[in-house]
Amino acid sequence: MKSVKADGIPVQKGRTKGKRQPTGPVAHKPAHTLSATQAARTFSDLLNRVRYRGEVFVIERGGEPVCEISPVKLPRFTGADLAALLRSLPKPDAGFWDAVEEATRQES
Numbered sequence: 001m002k003s004v005k006a007d008g009i010p011v012q013k014g015r016t017k018g019k020r021q022p023t024g025p026v027a028h029k030p031a032h033t034l035s036a037t038q039a040a041r042t043f044s045d046l047l048n049r050v051r052y053r054g055e056v057f058v059i060e061r062g063g064e065p066v067c068e069i070s071p072v073k074l075p076r077f078t079g080a081d082l083a084a085l086l087r088s089l090p091k092p093d094a095g096f097w098d099a100v101e102e103a104t105r106q107e108s
Contacts, residue, residue: 031056031058031070050070051071057070
C-alpha cells in the first residue's frame with residue numbers, strides 16, 4: 001500500500017509480501033520503505049522527517065532492503081558514570097609522579 005506524503009516522498013508502510021525487513025533495534029514507529037532513487041531525490045526532506053518527526057525509513061535497491069535511516073539514540077553517560085570510570089583506572093605509580101615533576105620543572 002503506497003501513499004504519498006505532503007512533502008512528496010512516496011512511502012510504503014508495513015511489511016510487504018516477499019520482502020525482508022531489516023534487523024536491529026526496534027523503532028518506536030513503523031518503518032516507511034522507499035527506493036534508493038527516491039531517497040536520493042528527496043534526501044533533505046527525508047532527513048527532516050527523521051530528525052523532527054522521528055520517522056524511520058528502509059531504503060531499498062532493486063526491491064531488497066539495503067539500509068535503515070532512523071533517529072540516533074544518544075548514549076547516556078552521566079557524571080556518576082565518569083566518576084566510576086576514573087575510580088576503575090589503575091593508580092599511577094611513584095615513577096609516574098617523578099616524571100610529571102621532572103616535566104613541570106623543565107617547563108619553568
